[in-house]
Amino acid sequence: MPNDYAIYDAGTVVLQSGAALRDCKLAYKTFGKLNAKKDNVVVYPTWYSGQHYDNEWLVGAGMALDPDKYFIIIPNMLGNGLSSSPSNMPEPYNASRFPQVTPYDNVRLQHRLVHDELGIERVKLVIGWSMGALQTFHWGCLYPEMVERILPFCGSAKCSRHNFVFLEGVKAALTADAAWNNGWYKEKPARGLRAMARVYAGWGFSQTFYREELDLKVLGFSSLEDFLVAFWEGFFLPKDANNLLTMLWTWQNGDISRNEVFKGDFHKALGAIKALAYVMPGQTDLYFPPEDSAIEVKHMPRAKLIPMPSIWGHFAGGPGTNPEDVKFLDRHVQALLDTPV
Incomplete structure (x- = not known):
């Protein structure tokens, strides 16, 4: 960028x-x-x-x-x-x-x-x-x-x-990765970021969105799994885990x-x-x-x-x-x- x-x-x-x-x-x-x-x-x-x-x-x-x-x-x-x-x-x-x-x-x-x-x-x-x-x-x-x-x-x-409880789930998924190392990771905690993305996936779009398969019919993904990996995991993997947790704390304390x-x-x-x-x-x-x-x-x-x-x-x-x-x-x-x- x-x-x-x-x-x-x-x-x-x-x-x-x-x-x-x-x-x-x-x-x-x-x-x-x-x-x-x-x-x-x-x-x-x-x-x-x-x-x-x-x-x-x-x-x-x-x-x-x-x-x-x-x-x-x-x-x-x-x-x-x-x-x-x-x-x-x-x-x-x-x-x-x-x-x-x-x-x-x-x-x-x-x-x-x-x-x-x-x-x-x-x-x-x-x-x-x-x-x-x-x-x-x-x-x-x-x-x-x-x-x-x-x-x-x-x-x-x-x-x-x-909303606070939802974010606790997001935080738990990310920090459960052994690579997280209390924030002192040498390589990004990819498993945690992927897990976080899957928690998010159930909340970002509505039940009706999924029922009507708009991930496939409108957004063009080949399957639900493709949507979870390409859209959701792809969204969070490039981001820094400490940054995400800092902003998550900001959100919870809004x-x-x-x-x-x-x-x-x-x-x-x-x-x-x-x-x-x-x-x-x-x-x-x-x-x-x-x-x-x-x-x-x-x-x-x-x-x-x-x-x-x-x-x-x-x-x-x-x-x-x-x-x-x-x-x-x-x-x-x-x-x-x-x-x-």
Whole structure:
């Protein structure tokens, strides 16, 4: 992949855990140009294991996120291999010594980039899929005077207990590989990554997706086993195991109220989101079911619940897998951008 991104050197960042992330680097990519008023800004955070390349399917000429109209910033999450991560951090905080990072830590750092480094006071839209949605909710409640609109899709404002349990299975599968060696592996723990991929395979798409054999009929795999190996194992094998576990911890500890601002009051944090919001869960998402989103929307003053009518499960939201879902999402992104605040 090309080195087509910029680096924001943040210096020493003290995390929620109290650990200091020294020489902290935030990788980001921008599309379009910042206008004279600096009011055409879209922030689009990355998701679990994804990098900014994996967000680009929703950006393009003629789409709602059109670089000819908007200045789009895609910040890479800490731990994703481009921003400061276990895989690129120098000793002594490399590999499994990399500190625990929360979504709050990520969004505070992103705010420094947007506000302090780029000089932006207003953000027209924050949007994100999955863990990107988690960060979107954080932007809304932490910077209510700055953010005009949010569109979290296929994600939540807090990691549910059920979601936490799923992730425990993912973590157990990966770390059971003897090559894992408590994070000090000399070669990648391939068996663990393959096992992790198979756990994920039962959750990423819906029961109906599998019942209707869309892995074969639409995605073109030759068999279910081919789909499990080529799609799922192929997805995770190139990724660094320590990076995956760092981001997994971030996901499990996602909660917009878990900070000094809201002190654990989840409903207060949701109520603090002044932005006009479209909350778009996947109708058949096994990670983030629509009923969780309905509870969140009930406590948000300017939010509308818009489920995505798809049988593609979590992948209704990305990364651009089903063209019909992309059209549905893009249409609502445009509608939200067109709605006066």
